Amino acid sequence: MITSKDNNQLKTIRKLLQRRRDGLFVAEGEDLVDAAAANGWEPEILLRAGEDVEPELLPSSLGSGTRVVGVYLERWSEPGGDLSVYLHGVRDPGNVGTIVRSAHALADGPVILGPDCADPYGPKAVRASMGSIFARPPARADFEELQGTTIALDRGADIAIEDVQATAPVVLCLGAERTGLPTAVLRTASSRAHIPIRPEGPDSLNVGMAAAIALYARVRMRARA
Amino acid sequence: MITSKDNNQLKTIRKLLQRRRDGLFVAEGEDLVDAAAANGWEPEILLRAGEDVEPELLPSSLGSGTRVVGVYLERWSEPGGDLSVYLHGVRDPGNVGTIVRSAHALADGPVILGPDCADPYGPKAVRASMGSIFARPPARADFEELQGTTIALDRGADIAIEDVQATAPVVLCLGAERTGLPTAVLRTASSRAHIPIRPEGPDSLNVGMAAAIALYARVRMRARA
Numbered sequence: 001m002i003t004s005k006d007n008n009q010l011k012t013i014r015k016l017l018q019r020r021r022d023g024l025f026v027a028e029g030e031d032l033v034d035a036a037a038a039n040g041w042e043p044e045i046l047l048r049a050g051e052d053v054e055p056e057l058l059p060s061s062l063g064s065g066t067r068v069v070g071v072y073l074e075r076w077s078e079p080g081g082d083l084s085v086y087l088h089g090v091r092d093p094g095n096v097g098t099i100v101r102s103a104h105a106l107a108d109g110p111v112i113l114g115p116d117c118a119d120p121y122g123p124k125a126v127r128a129s130m131g132s133i134f135a136r137p138p139a140r141a142d143f144e145e146l147q148g149t150t151i152a153l154d155r156g157a158d159i160a161i162e163d164v165q166a167t168a169p170v171v172l173c174l175g176a177e178r179t180g181l182p183t184a185v186l187r188t189a190s191s192r193a194h195i196p197i198r199p200e201g202p203d204s205l206n207v208g209m210a211a212a213i214a215l216y217a218r219v220r221m222r223a224r225a
Numbered sequence: 226m227i228t229s230k231d232n233n234q235l236k237t238i239r240k241l242l243q244r245r246r247d248g249l250f251v252a253e254g255e256d257l258v259d260a261a262a263a264n265g266w267e268p269e270i271l272l273r274a275g276e277d278v279e280p281e282l283l284p285s286s287l288g289s290g291t292r293v294v295g296v297y298l299e300r301w302s303e304p305g306g307d308l309s310v311y312l313h314g315v316r317d318p319g320n321v322g323t324i325v326r327s328a329h330a331l332a333d334g335p336v337i338l339g340p341d342c343a344d345p346y347g348p349k350a351v352r353a354s355m356g357s358i359f360a361r362p363p364a365r366a367d368f369e370e371l372q373g374t375t376i377a378l379d380r381g382a383d384i385a386i387e388d389v390q391a392t393a394p395v396v397l398c399l400g401a402e403r404t405g406l407p408t409a410v411l412r413t414a415s416s417r418a419h420i421p422i423r424p425e426g427p428d429s430l431n432v433g434m435a436a437a438i439a440l441y442a443r444v445r446m447r448a449r450a
Contacts, residue, residue, distance in 0.1 A: 094319070098431050105422040105430055132427050162445065196445065197330040202357050205330055206323050209437035212430070216438045220387065220421065221446060 002053040009045050013069055014059045017123055023074055025121035027134075028066040035131025036070055045071035061123040074121050075137040079146065081109020082168040083218055084139075086146060088185060089176035090207055093118040096138075097128025098208040104132035106215040112139040112146070112171070143185050146171050152181050152189035153210060155203075161193040161214045162221035172214045177207050227278040234270050238294055239284045242348055248299055250346035252359075253291040260356025261295055270296035286348040299346050300362040304371065306334020307393040308443060309364075311371060313410060314401035315432055318343035321363075322353025323433040329357035331440040337364040337371070337396070368410050371396050377406050377414035378435060380428075386418040386439045387446035397439045402432050 002010065016026045024044060027033055036043065049055035049067045060066040085103050090096055096111070096118045103111050111120070118125055120138045143150070148169030153161070161172075173189060175181035186192060195205060195213050205213070227235060241251045249269060252258055261268065274280035274292045285291040310328050315321055321336070321343045328336045336345070343350055345363045368375070373394030378386070386397075398414060400406035411417060420430060420438050430438070 098434065101427055101431060102434050105426040108423075128431075130427060130431075135425075135427070160445070195441070198333075200360075201330040202326055202355060202360070205437070206326060206353075206355075206433075208431075209323065209327050209433065212434035212438050213441045216420070217441065217445070220385070220442070 001051075002047070002057060005057050009047065010053070010057060010059060012045065013047070013071060016071060017059055017061045019119060019122050024071055025074055025126060026123060027070045027072060027126055028060055028062060028123065030068055032126065032131055033068050033070045036072060036134045039134040041072050041134055043070040043072055045069075077110040077137045077139040079110065079112045079139045079141050080169070081107060082170065083107040083215070084109025084112055084169070084171050085211055085215065086112040086114055086141070086143065086150070086171050086173045087117050088114040088143065088173065088181055089116040089179065090174065091116060091118050091176065093122045093125035094128045095206070095208045096120050097125035097133070099211045100125070100129040100136065100138060101132040102208070102212040102215060104136045106212070106219050109169070110136050110139045112141050114141065114143055143173070143188070149191070150189040152186050152192045153194065153214060154180060154186055154192040155194050157192035157194040159191070159193050160196050162217040164191045164193045166191065170218060172211070172218065174207055174211055174214070177204055227272070227282060230282050234272065235278070235282060235284060237270065238272070238296060241296060242284055242286045244344060244347050249296055250299055250351060251348060252295045252297060252351055253285055253287060253348065255293055257351065257356055258293050258295045261297060261359045264359040266297050266359050268295040268297055270294075302335040302362045302364045304335065304337045304364045304366050305394070306332060307395065308332040308440070309334025309337055309394070309396050310436055310440065311337040311339055311366070311368065311375070311396050311398045312342050313339040313368065313398065313406055314341040314404065315399065316341060316343050316401065318347045318350035319353045320431070320433045321345050322350035322358070324436045325350070325354040325361065325363060326357040327433070327437040327440060329361045331437070331444050334394070335361050335364045337366050339366065339368055368398070368413070374416070375414040377411050377417045378419065378439060379405060379411055379417040380419050382417035382419040384416070384418050385421050387442040389416045389418045391416065395443060397436070397443065399432055399436055399439070402429055
């Protein structure tokens with residue numbers, strides 16, 4: 001039982017919660033630790049409150065604290081699959097984590113992180129992935145490295161996402177909510193498409209919503225077309 | 226220029242950020258205050274840092290602080306529209322706010338809040354709505370009061386959301402992520418439907434993603450059917 005906050009494992013966890021050490025990350029809570037185990041990830045550190053450590057000493061990014069913390073080695077997938085998502089400049093970790101979860105639910109390929117995206121292994125992103133980060137670790141690539149048909153989500157495009165004719169593999173490309181994808185990506189993508197929204201509605205959808213809708217539209221609507 | 230933190234307007238804002246006063250709420254930042262103005266909402270209080278108040282005194286729920294804060298009277302819509310969303314037990318304010326935004330983008334009816342939902346006028350929900358809360362204030366109702374065809378999202382249902390035959394008005398009903406809708410709602414809804422996800426995927430989608438997908442599927446896929 002750890003009884004001092006100066007314990008080295010606790011120091012490591014505190015550092016990782018601040019993302020000050022590359023290559024390792026923290027998963028907080030039973031659900032995430034269970035998801036890690038179910039997907040065959042061995043923890044580098046695993047501490048349960050009351051068993052391995054005094055409960056009040058277990059570091060947590062959650063206001064409510066946590067009963068278990070696991071530390072794992074980051075893994076990275078290669079881009080691939082018939083359908084995947086490429087993100088460019090998506091800086092919100094909650095959005096990145098949720099998109100990892102949606103892609104795991106709807107696509108066979110990983111989320112591919114381009115430049116200026118939030119760290120998918122930060123505590124918020126890991127939590128938002130609800131364990132999907134363990135089932136389908138993200139990939140890293142620049143847009144130029146993507147293989148197959150790239151469809152750039154662009155609110156100025158003329159065609160709806162489900163109407164794009166494309167042969168697999170298809171990579172759905174999404175940019176930051178305000179600025180969208182860089183011009184270079186829009187110019188070089190195989191197609192540009194939009195998600196039709198009401199003219200009297202908001203300027204845009206949340207990028208997580210846009211990714212979920214685009215995935216569903218490709219999987220379900222293209223399947224029928 | 227306000228120069229004391231004991232100013233009454235600042236006290237009101239601090240209370241509202243903690244949601245300790247009903248009927249009023251706070252919008253933080255230029256984008257939200259602009260969205261309020263664009264939709265004809267008059268602020269009860271409007272304070273700009275450096276103009277009306279010493280910048281360091283302006284209360285904010287954001288770590289980074291904010292340059293402008295508006296205080297407004299809550300408004301509530303009546304349920305209505307050909308397509309709307311009913312939420313039951315959706316406790317995360319970010320999800321509630323994002324669903325308000327998605328419904329504004331994709332449907333003509335408001336988000337209807339049933340029991341045990343997060344406060345849509347709390348700071349996180351207002352922020353996640355990205356101003357859509359001003360364009361389309363939410364409604365409040367119990368499930369029994371809903372008019373028209375109710376489609377309950379239920380992962381155990383046999384039919385996909387876009388395949389349900391329904392006459393307008395249609396209300397898409399979503400429950401909490403883990404527990405789903407209560408049995409009473411599942412039994413009484415006009416139909417039950419699911420969002421097909423990969424069998425090897427996660428157990429469920431984020432409720433915000435599910436709402437966005439269900440809305441899009443009804444708007445776009447039913448339009449073609």
